[in-house]
Structure formats: C-alpha cells, structure tokens
Amino acid sequence: MKQLKIANIPGDGIGKEVVAAATDILKTVSEVHGGLKFEFTEFQWDCRYYLEHGAMMPEDGMERLSQFDGIFLGAVGDPNLVPDHVSLWGLLIKIRREFEQSINLRPAKVIKGIRSPLLNPKDFDIMVVRENSEGEYSSIGGSMYRGDDEIAIQNAVFSRKATERAMRFAFELAKKRNGHVTSATKSNGIIYSMPFWDRVFEDVAKDYPDIQADSQHIDALAAFFVTQPDRFDVIVASNLFGDILTDLGAAIMGSIGIAPAANINVNGKYPSMFEPVHGSAPDIAGKGVANPIGQIWTAKMMLDHFGEEELGSVLLNTIESVTNDGFLTRDIGGRHTTQDVTDEIIARLKKN
Numbered sequence: 001m002k003q004l005k006i007a008n009i010p011g012d013g014i015g016k017e018v019v020a021a022a023t024d025i026l027k028t029v030s031e032v033h034g035g036l037k038f039e040f041t042e043f044q045w046d047c048r049y050y051l052e053h054g055a056m057m058p059e060d061g062m063e064r065l066s067q068f069d070g071i072f073l074g075a076v077g078d079p080n081l082v083p084d085h086v087s088l089w090g091l092l093i094k095i096r097r098e099f100e101q102s103i104n105l106r107p108a109k110v111i112k113g114i115r116s117p118l119l120n121p122k123d124f125d126i127m128v129v130r131e132n133s134e135g136e137y138s139s140i141g142g143s144m145y146r147g148d149d150e151i152a153i154q155n156a157v158f159s160r161k162a163t164e165r166a167m168r169f170a171f172e173l174a175k176k177r178n179g180h181v182t183s184a185t186k187s188n189g190i191i192y193s194m195p196f197w198d199r200v201f202e203d204v205a206k207d208y209p210d211i212q213a214d215s216q217h218i219d220a221l222a223a224f225f226v227t228q229p230d231r232f233d234v235i236v237a238s239n240l241f242g243d244i245l246t247d248l249g250a251a252i253m254g255s256i257g258i259a260p261a262a263n264i265n266v267n268g269k270y271p272s273m274f275e276p277v278h279g280s281a282p283d284i285a286g287k288g289v290a291n292p293i294g295q296i297w298t299a300k301m302m303l304d305h306f307g308e309e310e311l312g313s314v315l316l317n318t319i320e321s322v323t324n325d326g327f328l329t330r331d332i333g334g335r336h337t338t339q340d341v342t343d344e345i346i347a348r349l350k351k352n
C-alpha cells in the first residue's frame with residue numbers, strides 16, 4: 001500500500017473551504033480505489049497566525065514541511081489583516097523558493113459543461129510552464145528618498161540555470177503532448193533579460209529538433225489567448241508573464257475558480273506543492289459559494305505527480321461528468337454551493 005504524507009495548509013479565506021472539500025475528495029479516491037493512502041496533517045498558518053506570532057509560520061516551519069511527501073495549499077492572503085507582500089513572501093513564495101519549486105505547471109483547457117466567455121472557442125488544451133523561482137519576482141532592489149523624489153527599484157533576475165530548466169521542462173512536456181512549445185517573450189521592449197531569455201530558448205530548442213518552437217511577445221500572446229487559444233500547446237513563460245497568462249487562461253476556461261497548478265521541485269530534494277491559481281477571494285469567503293474545482297483539479301495534479309495518473313484521470317472525468325450535468329457554482333453560472341458540487345463528485349466517485 002502506497003502511503004503519502006501530505007501537509008495541508010488551507011491558508012486564508014476560501015482556501016479553508018476548498019481545501020476541506022478537496023481533501024474529502026482525495027480521501028474518497030483512496031477509499032474507493034485502494035492501493036493508496038493519504039495521511040494529512042493540517043497547519044493553520046494564515047494571516048491570523050501572523051497577527052499572533054509575528055510570522056506566517058514557526059521558526060522550524062520549513063523543517064517540518066520537509067518531512068512530507070507533498071504540500072496541499074489553498075490560498076494565502078487577507079489584505080485587511082496583513083499586507084499581501086508580507087503574508088505571501090512569508091509563506092507561499094518562501095516555500096516555492098526554499099523548496100526549489102522552480103516550475104509552476106498550470107493547465108488551461110476546455111471542461112465539459114463549463115461555458116467559456118469566448119464566442120465559439122475551438123477546443124483548446126494549453127499547458128503553461130511558469131518559471132517559479134526568480135525573474136521579475138526578485139528580492140533585489142529598494143526604495144530611496146521620500147516625497148516627490150521617491151524612487152523604487154526592482155531588479156529582475158534571470159539565471160541561465162533556472163531559465164534553461166523551465167525551457168527543458170517545457171520541451172520534455174511537449175514531447176508527451178502535441179510537440180509544440182511557444183516562448184513568451186518581450187525582447188522588443190525589455191532589453192537585457194528578454195533577449196537573454198530568447199537566446200536560451202534558441203539554444204534549448206536545438207536539442208529538440210522534432211518539437212516546433214516559436215516565440216511570441218507576451219502582449220500579442222495575451223491577445224491570441226482570447227482570439228485563438230487552440231493554436232497553443234505548451235507555453236514557457238517567466239514568473240510574471242506566467243502569472244498573468246494563467247489567470248487569463250483560467251478566464252477563458254470560464255472562471256478563475258477552476259484553474260489548477262503544481263509547484264514542482266524537479267531535483268527531488270524537497271516536497272512539491274499543489275495550490276490552485278486563484279487566491280483567497282475575500283469577497284466571497286465564508287459564504288459557501290466558492291468553486292471547489294480549482295482545488296480538486298489541483299488534487300488531480302498531485303495524483304499525477306505521485307505516479308497515479310489513472311486515478312488522476314478518474315478524478316478529472318468525474319469532475320467533468322458533474323459539470324456537464326449542470327452542478328455549477330455561481331461563478332460559472334450555476335446556483336450550487338461548494339458543498340453540493342463536492343458531495344456530487346464524492347457520490348459519483350463512490351459509484352464508479
């Protein structure tokens with residue numbers, strides 16, 4: 001029996017609601033299909049924890065997390081309690097960086113029963129490989145002077161190692177998919193980092209002569225996401241471009257509430273972390289209406305990561321059968337609650 005130790009960090013707002021839902025679903029998956037057992041340990045490291053302790057996690061927090069096979073996270077952030085950059089750099093970004101989760105893998109594809117806001121979209125199935133450890137999200141910079149002369153400087157950092165790692169990951173992924181990688185660039189306007197990004201892309205592409213490789217400026221790429229999303233297969237993007245593009249990917253699927261993500265540690269030294277694309281949604285927190293599909297599809301990515309692709313497919317097919325039968329939350333035009341959708345997925349998993 002395969003046993004997986006998972007650290008659950010529900011976080012803030014709807015994170016707590018959707019992690020509870022998706023955890024029940026993972027328990028059902030292991031109950032129904034056997035051969036796999038999850039042992040969940042919950043950590044209440046959120047903005048309230050910060051107010052009490054002055055930090056988002058205890059001093060030995062990372063050490064404790066390193067004992068787990070994986071981390072299942074909802075969303076962090078309650079800007080009314082703690083400034084976002086403090087809570088996010090104290091937990092989410094800290095874990096991504098210190099556990100070398102240098103790849104953030106984020107799909108965007110058509111789901112049966114969920115209507116895209118696009119007019120007549122063709123069937124699209126995109127995988128964004130987001131560089132997750134550096135780029136525009138850097139801790140180098142500062143601000144100086146006050147008043148009218150105040151300036152802030154933020155240096156983007158692009159290392160060959162991390163850039164190449166994201167690109168190789170994208171090409172390897174394209175081999176298993178439709179053999180096409182698009183690089184998101186902006187080398188017409190950003191004159192040091194992006195020409196470097198293009199050069200690394202060209203170098204890596206040479207090792208994959210059978211994969212179609214092309215480059216697109218991020219502004220045009222964003223437009224094509226809306227007008228022709230079906231032209232893409234795998235996209236490799238810097239940290240910030242990947243962040244923006246994946247909210248757009250979620251939007252063209254139908255809602256930010258359904259998009260999943262995996263923060264992958266590729267060298268196997270540390271656990272990977274699974275959290276959806278969306279945030280803690282303070283505007284709907286506590287109302288029981290959050291769409292749980294982003295978190296549940298994220299659970300499917302966790303199953304895939306642990307080599308349980310068959311169970312992962314069962315889970316995604318079950319999600320689609322439920323959406324296709326109209327069990328939809330408010331954000332995608334339905335009237336069902338988080339619990340309704342979760343219960344229906346559980347019931348169908350038990351039937352299959």
Ligand code: NAD
Nearest residue numbers: 075076077078079084256257278279280281284290291331
């Ligand atoms: P958000 O994703 O939380 O919300 C944007 C909009 O989408 C809101 O109207 C919200 O109600 C809606 N939405 C999001 N998830 C939904 C779901 N599952 N079902 C239905 N509707 C959903 O983005 P935001 O408002 O920019 O950020 C809110 C907080 O979350 C901030 O503190 C932000 O920093 C944080 N955040 C955290 C993460 C993370 O921890 N992974 C990711 C993004 C944002």
Ligand code: IPM
Nearest residue numbers: 077088092093243276277279
């Ligand atoms: C995401 C989020 C985070 C990011 C924020 C909350 C720091 O938007 O996971 O997409 O920008 O990476």
Ligand code: MN
Nearest residue numbers: 243244247277
């Ligand atoms: Mn984001």
